[in-house]
Amino acid sequence: MTDSVLTPESILDAAEEVFRKYGPTKTTVVDVARALEVSHGTIYRHFSSKLALRDAVTQRWLQRVSAPLAAIAAEKSPADERLRQWFEQLIMIKHQKVLGDPELFATYQAIAEQAREVVEAHVEELVSQIAQIIEDGVAQEIFCSTDSLTAAQAVFNATVRFHHPVHAAEWSAPNIQSDFDQVWRLIMSGLRMPCASSAT
Amino acid sequence: MTDSVLTPESILDAAEEVFRKYGPTKTTVVDVARALEVSHGTIYRHFSSKLALRDAVTQRWLQRVSAPLAAIAAEKSPADERLRQWFEQLIMIKHQKVLGDPELFATYQAIAEQAREVVEAHVEELVSQIAQIIEDGVAQEIFCSTDSLTAAQAVFNATVRFHHPVHAAEWSAPNIQSDFDQVWRLIMSGLRMPCASSAT
DNA sequence: CAAATGACAAAAATCAATATTTGTCATTTG
DNA sequence: CAAATGACAAATATTGATTTTTGTCATTTG
Numbered sequence A, B: 001m002t003d004s005v006l007t008p009e010s011i012l013d014a015a016e017e018v019f020r021k022y023g024p025t026k027t028t029v030v031d032v033a034r035a036l037e038v039s040h041g042t043i044y045r046h047f048s049s050k051l052a053l054r055d056a057v058t059q060r061w062l063q064r065v066s067a068p069l070a071a072i073a074a075e076k077s078p079a080d081e082r083l084r085q086w087f088e089q090l091i092m093i094k095h096q097k098v099l100g101d102p103e104l105f106a107t108y109q110a111i112a113e114q115a116r117e118v119v120e121a122h123v124e125e126l127v128s129q130i131a132q133i134i135e136d137g138v139a140q141e142i143f144c145s146t147d148s149l150t151a152a153q154a155v156f157n158a159t160v161r162f163h164h165p166v167h168a169a170e171w172s173a174p175n176i177q178s179d180f181d182q183v184w185r186l187i188m189s190g191l192r193m194p195c196a197s198s199a200t
Numbered sequence C: 001c002a003a004a005t006g007a008c009a010a011a012a013a014t015c016a017a018t019a020t021t022t023g024t025c026a027t028t029t030g
Numbered sequence D: 001c002a003a004a005t006g007a008c009a010a011a012t013a014t015t016g017a018t019t020t021t022t023g024t025c026a027t028t029t030g
Helices: A008-022 A029-036 A040-046 A050-073 A079-100 A102-114 A116-139 A148-158 A165-172 A176-191 B008-022 B029-036 B040-046 B050-073 B079-100 B102-114 B116-139 B148-158 B165-172 B176-191
Strands: none
Touching (some): A008 A029, A008 A040, A008 A050, A008 A102, A029 A040, A029 A050, A050 A102, A050 A116, A079 A102, A079 A116, A079 A165, A079 A176, A102 A116, A102 A165, A116 A148, A148 B176, A165 A176, A165 B165, A176 B148, A176 B176, B008 B029, B008 B050, B008 B102, B029 B040, B029 B050, B050 B079, B050 B102, B079 B102, B079 B116, B079 B165, B079 B176, B102 B116, B102 B165
16 A cells, blocks of 8 residues: 555555455455555565464454553553443443454454464453552552452453453343443452452 | 154154264254154154254253252252352353263354254243352352342353353363352352442 | 565365255145 | 155255465566
């Protein structure tokens, strides 16, 4: 697209646009090459395979999910409020991406199955943001936790139904928000001061 | 199989066996008819379609999941112990079914997508068993909850990663048990006495 | 000589002709 | 006459021949 200079970045730009337009299953590296007006062999000088290209696109795409969340995580507001905001935002972004653009949803599904490493890194990033908020909450004496990373993992896992794309079909149910509220209340009363006595 | 008498039950028996043997995608109603040594038209006198037959098989199959759980739910032990046992059992059964028999796993996936009503009824049954245990827990002054059904739904939803078949691929991860333990501890401290102050 | 090309083999997807399966129903059977 | 049959049309799946796509690399180009 950006004339004459061919960088990995410009390839990713073109690739992402082509993925969007043709859908993830149907796009070939020849299509991407055509969009850039180069031969498809050229793409292979920059990315070792079609999978590598798709993973790179995915990574950038997931970064655009985690960046605005990082901003929320870094705020100064009370940790309980902030954690709620953070999850509302996460859920909103995921729902939007998945329901708004069905073609992209298929990509996401394919990725989740095949680009395991990229997704795992993304999840790790998200969990560490949650851990940050929880740690702040402990300092503010709102939350009680000996190990904020462990607590963060637990919170992430307990809310999986509301943000993991495999559950996307359930998100259009009318009571999905109240289901989330219920789970949220349960989690929050587990996380909040005063500490519950040790579990059995 | 059972000679000469053809009841809906005997058809289900045969159908289930054929499903097991040939896998869910490949079995035809002709196969089921052959196993019973009748014409395939006969099957249609008892079940209005192949889908209806498959749903009926599924329903019986899911009942064999919920029956042993109902037994646990009805025990007299302390509610917290019993709830833990109940979930361990649920998870064990699901893992076994899904990982033990890959063909059957495919059936389960197909069902979850297509036989929505049957699965929904099953989930409702499970949630009502949890509600029963929680209610006992409140009476025993172990748990604190104003609405046991709502709490039950929350607990079920929060543990979805560990029993919903769409997450089966994650179950072979080495840390799945400790992930469950973490979520369980979080949930339990949310559920347990003394009641946390009202949520924001 | 660094970067891009395009001819090429191997792997994967498409397509249309063929075969199987589903579901119906008029006829047969006990 | 109630229950089962099997011939049938429509829908669906299979198959294998053909095309497209992926990935490599010796050659070309600026």
